[in-house]
Amino acid sequence: MTDKTLSGCRIIIVEDDYYQAHDSKQMLEEAGAAVILVSSVVPDLAELQSEGRIDAALIDINLGQGLTLDFARLLREKAIPFVFLTGYDAGMLPEDLADIPCISKPADGARVLATLTLLAGR
Amino acid sequence: MGDKQQDFGEGLFGAAFMALQDAASIIEPFGQLGGPDRDWRYLAVNPALQELLDVGDVTGQTLRHHFPDNFEKWTDDLERVLASNASEVIIRQRTISSRVLEVTLTPLAMGDRKAIMTRTRDITREHSDSQKRREADARYKLLFDSIDQGFCILEVLFDAEGRGNDYVFVEANGALAAQSGLEDVVGKRMREFHPDIEDYWPNVYGRIALSGVSERFEGQSMAMGRWFDVFAFPIGEQAPYRIGVLFSDVSARKEMEPTLVRSENRLHSLIEASSDLMFQMNADATLMEQVGGKPLLGNVGAASNWIERFVAEIDRVRVQQVVDDGIQRRQPFEIEHRFQTADGTAGWFDTRAVPVFGEDGAIAEWFGMATDITARRRVEQQLSHGTQMLRVASEIGKVGLWEWNVVTGEMTWSDEHYRMEGYAVGEVIPSYELWIERVHPEDRAATEVKIAKAMASGKDYVHEYRVSHPTGDIRWVSARGRFLYDEHGQPVRMLGAMVDTTERRREEEWQKLLVAELQHRVRNLISMVRSVARLSAPSHRNVDDYVDHLIGRLQAMGRTQSTLTRSPGRDVDLSELVREELLVHAARDDQAFVEGPIVALSPHAAEIVTLAIHELATNSIKYGALGDAGYIRITWTNEVKGGKNWVSLKWQETSPARKKKQGRRGFGRKLIEERLPYELHGTGTFTVHDTGVLAQLEFPLTDAPSILETRSVGPYRP
Numbered sequence: 001m002t003d004k005t006l007s008g009c010r011i012i013i014v015e016d017d018y019y020q021a022h023d024s025k026q027m028l029e030e031a032g033a034a035v036i037l038v039s040s041v042v043p044d045l046a047e048l049q050s051e052g053r054i055d056a057a058l059i060d061i062n063l064g065q066g067l068t069l070d071f072a073r074l075l076r077e078k079a080i081p082f083v084f085l086t087g088y089d090a091g092m093l094p095e096d097l098a099d100i101p102c103i104s105k106p107a108d109g110a111r112v113l114a115t116l117t118l119l120a121g122r
Numbered sequence: 123m124g125d126k127q128q129d130f131g132e133g134l135f136g137a138a139f140m141a142l143q144d145a146a147s148i149i150e151p152f153g154q155l156g157g158p159d160r161d162w163r164y165l166a167v168n169p170a171l172q173e174l175l176d177v178g179d180v181t182g183q184t185l186r187h188h189f190p191d192n193f194e195k196w197t198d199d200l201e202r203v204l205a206s207n208a209s210e211v212i213i214r215q216r217t218i219s220s221r222v223l224e225v226t227l228t229p230l231a232m233g234d235r236k237a238i239m240t241r242t243r244d245i246t247r248e249h250s251d252s253q254k255r256r257e258a259d260a261r262y263k264l265l266f267d268s269i270d271q272g273f274c275i276l277e278v279l280f281d282a283e284g285r286g287n288d289y290v291f292v293e294a295n296g297a298l299a300a301q302s303g304l305e306d307v308v309g310k311r312m313r314e315f316h317p318d319i320e321d322y323w324p325n326v327y328g329r330i331a332l333s334g335v336s337e338r339f340e341g342q343s344m345a346m347g348r349w350f351d352v353f354a355f356p357i358g359e360q361a362p363y364r365i366g367v368l369f370s371d372v373s374a375r376k377e378m379e380p381t382l383v384r385s386e387n388r389l390h391s392l393i394e395a396s397s398d399l400m401f402q403m404n405a406d407a408t409l410m411e412q413v414g415g416k417p418l419l420g421n422v423g424a425a426s427n428w429i430e431r432f433v434a435e436i437d438r439v440r441v442q443q444v445v446d447d448g449i450q451r452r453q454p455f456e457i458e459h460r461f462q463t464a465d466g467t468a469g470w471f472d473t474r475a476v477p478v479f480g481e482d483g484a485i486a487e488w489f490g491m492a493t494d495i496t497a498r499r500r501v502e503q504q505l506s507h508g509t510q511m512l513r514v515a516s517e518i519g520k521v522g523l524w525e526w527n528v529v530t531g532e533m534t535w536s537d538e539h540y541r542m543e544g545y546a547v548g549e550v551i552p553s554y555e556l557w558i559e560r561v562h563p564e565d566r567a568a569t570e571v572k573i574a575k576a577m578a579s580g581k582d583y584v585h586e587y588r589v590s591h592p593t594g595d596i597r598w599v600s601a602r603g604r605f606l607y608d609e610h611g612q613p614v615r616m617l618g619a620m621v622d623t624t625e626r627r628r629e630e631e632w633q634k635l636l637v638a639e640l641q642h643r644v645r646n647l648i649s650m651v652r653s654v655a656r657l658s659a660p661s662h663r664n665v666d667d668y669v670d671h672l673i674g675r676l677q678a679m680g681r682t683q684s685t686l687t688r689s690p691g692r693d694v695d696l697s698e699l700v701r702e703e704l705l706v707h708a709a710r711d712d713q714a715f716v717e718g719p720i721v722a723l724s725p726h727a728a729e730i731v732t733l734a735i736h737e738l739a740t741n742s743i744k745y746g747a748l749g750d751a752g753y754i755r756i757t758w759t760n761e762v763k764g765g766k767n768w769v770s771l772k773w774q775e776t777s778p779a780r781k782k783k784q785g786r787r788g789f790g791r792k793l794i795e796e797r798l799p800y801e802l803h804g805t806g807t808f809t810v811h812d813t814g815v816l817a818q819l820e821f822p823l824t825d826a827p828s829i830l831e832t833r834s835v836g837p838y839r840p
Contacts, residue, residue, distance in 0.1 A: 018797035019653025040800050064726060064801075065824065087645040092638070106649040 004032030005117045010053055012037040014068060015060040015085065020105065024058055024085075027109045028116070042071045045078065056120045057082035058112065061092070061102075072097055081119035083112065136166075145171035145242040148230065149185065155201055161186045162200060165237060174223075174242055191217065200238055203227040213245065222249040263295075272301030275357060276365040278324065278331040279311070286328020287321065288313045292364060301371045303346060316345045330354050331362040340372065349376040403428070403475065403488040407445045418471075418494050420463050434460035434468065441473075452477055452485060458495060469496030519621070526554065526616040528577075528605070533557070542599060542622055544591030562588035562596060577605050577613050586623060598623045647683070651676065657789055671740075675789070678736035681706070682729045693722030696731070696769070700756055703735040709748055718758035721769050724824055730798055731771070731819065734806075737790025738773050738817055746814055752777035766822035768804070775814030794819060 011033045015021040018040070025035045036052065037043055041063060048054060057075055059068050061084050073096070075082050084093070084102040093102060101115050139146065148166045153159040162185040172179060177188070186193045195214075203210050209228045216223060224245045230237040266273045274294040278286040291307040299305045304315050312319055320343055330337055336355035343350065351372045356363035400414035410428035412419070419432055433441050437459040448455030454476040462468045475490030513536070516523050522539030526532075533552040540547045543560045550556055561569050565587040576583035583603040588596050603618025654675050681702070685694055697718060704714050723731060735756075742748040758771040794806035794817055804821025 016801060017649060018800040019657070020649050021800070023649075023653060023656075040803070087641065087643070087649075105645040106652060 005113065006120065007032030009033045009055045009116075009120050010036050011056050011058065011116070011120075012039075012043070012048065012054055013058045014039050014042065014063070014071070015058070016040040016063045016065075017060070017105075020060070020085070020107070023109070024107070024112065027113065028058075031113055031117075033116075041065065042068055045071070045074055049078070054080050056080065056116050058116065059084055061086040069094060069097065072100065076100075081121075083115050083119065085112070139166060140168050142168050143170060145174040147171050147240045147242075148237050149200070149240060150235070150237040151200070151204065155204075160197060160201075162197065171240075171242060174244060176219075199227060203229055203238055204236055207231075213249070222246045266295035267297075269295070270297055270301075271368055271370045272298040273366070273368050274298055274307065276327055276367060278327045278362060278365060280328055280362070284328075284332075285321075286324035286326075286331065288324050289327055289365070301350075301369060303348070316343075318345045319343065320345060327354060327365045327367075330356055330365055334361055334363055340376075342376070347373075349373045399492040399494075401428075401475075401490050401492065403490065405485045405487060407449060407475070407488050413489075415491070416494075418492065419461070420465060420467070432461050432463065434462050436460060448475070448477070449485065452479075458499070461492075469494060470499040471495065516619070522599070522620045522622075524552070524557075524603075524616075524618050524620075526618075528613045528615060539620070542597065542620065543589060544593065544595070560589050560591070562590045564588070576603065577616070580605065580607070583616075583618065596624075598627050643683075647679070650679065654679075654789070657792065671789070674736065674740055675733065677706075678703070678733050679729070682725075682732045685728065685732075686725045693724060694728035696721040696723050696758065696771075699723065699728060699732055700735055703732060703739055704756075707736075707739040707743060707748065709739065709754070713748060713752070714754045714756060716756045718756075718771070719760045721758065721760050721823070723769075727802055727821065727823070730793070730802060734790070734794050734798065734817070734819060735773075737788075737793055738815065741788075741790055742775060742815065747775040747777040750777055752814060763822075768820060768822050771819040773815065773817040773819075775816070777814040 006028060009032070011028055013021055013024050013028075013035060015024060015038070021038045021040070025038050028035050036054070037048060057080055059072060059075075059082055061068055072082065072084070076097075082100065084097075084100055085105060085107055086092075086102060087105045093100065101119070103112055103115065139148075146168050147164055149162045150165050151160065151162050153161050164180050164183055164185075167177075167180050180188060185196060189196065199210065199212055207229045209226060212225045212227065214223055214225065215221070222245050224243045226241040226243075228239045228241070230239050272295065275292040276289040277292050279288040279290065281287040288311050290311050291309065294307050298307065307315070312324070322341065323343065326337065326339070326341075334356045336353070338353045340349065340351050342348070349372045350369045352367060352369040354365050354367045357366045358364050398415045399412060399418045401410050402413045403410045404425070408427050408429070409425040410422075411425040412422040429438055429441055429445070441457055441459050444455050444457045454474065456472065456474040458470060458472050460468065461471045472493045472495045473490060474492075475488040477485045478487050478489060480486035512523070515521070516536050516538055520538055521536075522542040523536035524539055525534040531554065533554060535543070535552045537547045539552075540549065543557065558566060558570065569585060569587050572583055572585045575581075583601065583605075586598060586600045589599055590596055599620045600623045601618060601620035603616050605613045606615040606617065608614050655672060685699070697716065697720065700716055704716070739748060742752075742754065746752055747754050753776045755774045755776075756771070757774075758769055760767065760769050762768070791808045794808045796806075798804060798806040798819060798821060802821035804819070806820070807816075807818045809816050
C-alpha cells in the first residue's frame with residue numbers, strides 16, 4: 001500500500017470495534033487519506049460537514065447499540081459515497097440499501113481500499 | 123132290537139168283535155132316512171171304543187141321544203156311506219177333548235137290514251206331527267226365500283258314461299235369480315239357459331249324486347260370467363241323490379282378490395325385505411313369539427321370556443324398566459338394547475311395541491318389531507370414538523378445527539379454535555364474519571383470496587396469516603382446509619385445521635439470528651485475533667514471549683466466549699468474572715481482596731473486562747504483587763450518573779518492591795486506556811506508583827448490547 005491513491009481524501013470511519021477501527025485508520029492513512037473521524041457511535045453529520053468536506057465513509061452496519069442504516073441513508077442523501085463493513089451477511093441489508101458495497105469482516109484491506117478509491121472517484 | 127143284540131153278542135163273531143184292539147161299533151139307522159126323526163142306534167160297542175170315547179156300554183142307545191151337538195154332521199156322513207155302499211175315512215177333531223180321531227165307516231148288509239161298522243183311531247199325535255212338518259216346511263221355504271244365498275234342488279241328468287252332463291231345477295228360492303241371473307228355473311234344465319255351461323258343473327253334481335258326499339268349493343263359470351261359492355249336498359235316501367245347492371255369487375270378491383293378494387304380497391315382501399322381526403307378546407310383555415319378518419334371533423320357537431333369553435345381561439334391567447313403564451302408562455315403548463342368541467350371535471336391536479287393548483279396556487297383548495341396528499351402532503360408536511380421539515388429539519396438539527357450512531353459513535369451531543381467535547370457548551357463535559374480523563388487517567385481503575381460490579379450484583387451502591386479538595396480541599397461525607362439494611360440484615362444506623405458529627416462527631427467527639450472530643462473532647473474533655496479534659508484536663523482543671502473551675490473551679478471550687456460550691443471552695456476573703481470572707492466574711486467597719456489589723456485565727463489557735484483568739494479572743505476576751509477597755485489592759462500585767448506571771472498578775496493588783519499571787504502553791495499557799473508552803464509552807487509567815499498579819475502569823452498563831439479547835423483544839414482527 002505504498003500508492004497514495006487516497007491522497008487528500010477526507011474519510012470518516014464509523015466502527016465500534018476498536019481494533020478494526022485502528023486497523024482501518026492505519027491502512028487508510030498509509031494510502032494517503034486524511035481520516036477525520038473514527039467513532040464507535042453515529043456522529044452528527046451536519047456538524048462534521050461544517051468542519052470540512054467529507055469524501056467517503058467506511059461504516060460498520062451494527063454498532064452494538066444500534067444499526068447505522070439511517071446514517072447511511074443520510075449519507076446517500078448528501079451524496080457522500082460510503083462502504084459498509086459488517087460481520088453479518090450482505091443479505092441483511094434492507095432493499096433500499098442493497099446496492100451499497102458491503103465488505104465482510106475480517107476485512108481484506110486491499111479490497112476496502114480499492115472500493116473506497118473507486119467510490120471517491122480517484 | 124134286544125134279541126138282535128143278543129144274537130150279536132152270543133156266538134164267536136160277537137166275541138171277536140168285543141176283543142178287537144181297534145175301537146169299533148156297529149150302528150143301524152132307524153126312522154125315515156133324511157127325515158126329521160132320523161137317528162142311528164148302536165147295535166154293538168166294543169170295550170176299546172168305550173174307553174176311547176170315555177162312555178159306558180152305549181149298546182141300544184141312539185146317536186142323537188149321545189152326541190146331540192155332532193149328530194147332524196155324523197148322520198150326513200153315515201147316510202152318505204150307506205147310500206154309496208163304499209167305505210170312507212173321516213178325520214174329525216172332537217170338540218170335547220180336542221183329540222183328533224180317524225173314523226173308518228164301512229157299510230154292512232145283512233139281507234135287507236143295513237148297518238155301518240165304525241172303526242175309530244186316535245190319531246192326535248200323528249196329526250200334530252204332520253201339522254208340525256207342514257209348518258216346518260213352510261218355515262224352511264220362507265227361510266230359503268228370505269236368505270240372500272241362492273238355493274235350489276237339482277236332479278242330475280247323466281250321459282251314457284254315467285257322468286252328469288246337465289241338471290233339472292226341482293226347486294229354487296227367491297234369491298237364486300239375483301245370485302245366478304237365472305229366472306223361473308223350476309222344471310227347466312241348466313243347458314236350456316246356458317247350453318255352453320262348463321262340463322265341470324254337471325260333473326261335480328253328478329259325482330255328489332252318486333257318492334252322496336257333500337262338497338264345498340269355489341268355482342268360476344265363464345258361460346255365466348260369475349264366480350260362485352258353493353255348498354252342494356245330497357238329498358234323499360239313496361243314489362242317485364238329488365242335490366241341494368246353497369250358493370252365492372262371489373264375483374266381486376274374486377275380482378278384488380288379486381288386488382288384495384298383490385297388496386298382501388307387497389306387505390309380506392316388505393316385512394321380509396326389511397331387517398325387522400315382528401313379534402307378539404302377552405299382556406305383561408313377558409312371553410314373546412315371533413310372528414313374521416326376519417329370523418334375526420334364529421329359531422325363536424314357542425313363546426318364551428324374551429328379556430331373559432335374548433336381551434344381553436347388561437341391558438336387562440334397563441329394558442325391564444322401559445317395558446314396565448310402557449305397561450303402566452299403557453303407551454307404546456321403544457328401546458335400543460343389546461341382544462344375544464343361543465348360538466352366540468350378539469348385536470343391537472331397536473325394539474318397539476304397541477299395546478293392543480281388549481274390550482274390557484285392559485291390555486290384551488303387545489305387537490312389536492325389532493330392528494337390527496348393530497351396524498348403525500357400530501358406526502356410531504366408531505364415530506363417537508373417532509370424534510373423541512379427534513377432540514383429544516386436537517386439544518393435545520393445540521389444533522384448532524373448523525367446519526363451515528357454505529350453504530347455510532353455519533360454522534363450528536373446536537375449543538382450541540375459539541382460543542386461537544382470542545375468544546373464550548363458546549363465547550360467540552362462530553361465523554365467517556367473526557373469523558375474518560380477527561384476521562390481521564394486512565393479511566385479510568390475501569386470506570380471502572386464498573379461501574376463494576381453494577373454493578373455486580378444489581385444491582387444499584393452505585395459508586399462514588396473523589390473527590389480531592383484542593388484547594393487541596398478534597398470533598401467527600398456519601391453516602389448512604378443504605372444501606367438499608355436492609354432486610353438481612357446488613361447494614357445500616369446508617373442513618379445516620390450524621395451528622399456532624407464533625412460537626415456531628419466533629424460534630425460526632431466533633435460529634436465524636443465532637446463526638447470524640455466530641457468524642458475526644467468529645468474524646469479529648478473527649478480526650480481533652488479527653489485531654491482538656499485530657498489537658502484541660511490538661512489545662516483545664523474542665518470539666517465545668510473544669507466543670506466550672498471544673496464547674494467554676487468546677485464552678482469556680476464549681474464557682469469555684465460553685462463559686457467554688454457557689449462558690447465552692445472559693449477563694455475566696462481574697464478581698465471578700474477576701475471581702475466575704485470578705484463579706486462572708493461580709492467585710492465592712491471601713493475595714487478593716475482591717469486593718463489590720452484584721453487577722451484571724453485558725457480553726461486550728465482559729469480554730473487555732476479562733481481557734483487562736488478564737492483562738493486569740499477567741503484568742502483576744511478572745512485575746508486581748502476584749509475583750511477590752504483595753497484595754491486590756480489587757473493588758468496584760455501582761452508581762447512577764447522568765441517567766446511566768456506571769460501574770467503577772479499581773485494581774490496586776501493594777507491592778514492597780518493583781522489579782522493573784514499566785515504560786512503554788503495552789497491550790494491556792492500550793486496552794484499558796484506549797479500547798475500553800472507545801468501545802464501552804467510559805474511561806480507563808493505568809498508572810504505576812511506587813507502591814504498585816493502580817488501574818481504574820469506569821463505564822456505563824448498557825442494555826441489549828449484543829444481538830443475542832433480542833430474545834426479550836416483544837411480539838414477533840416480520
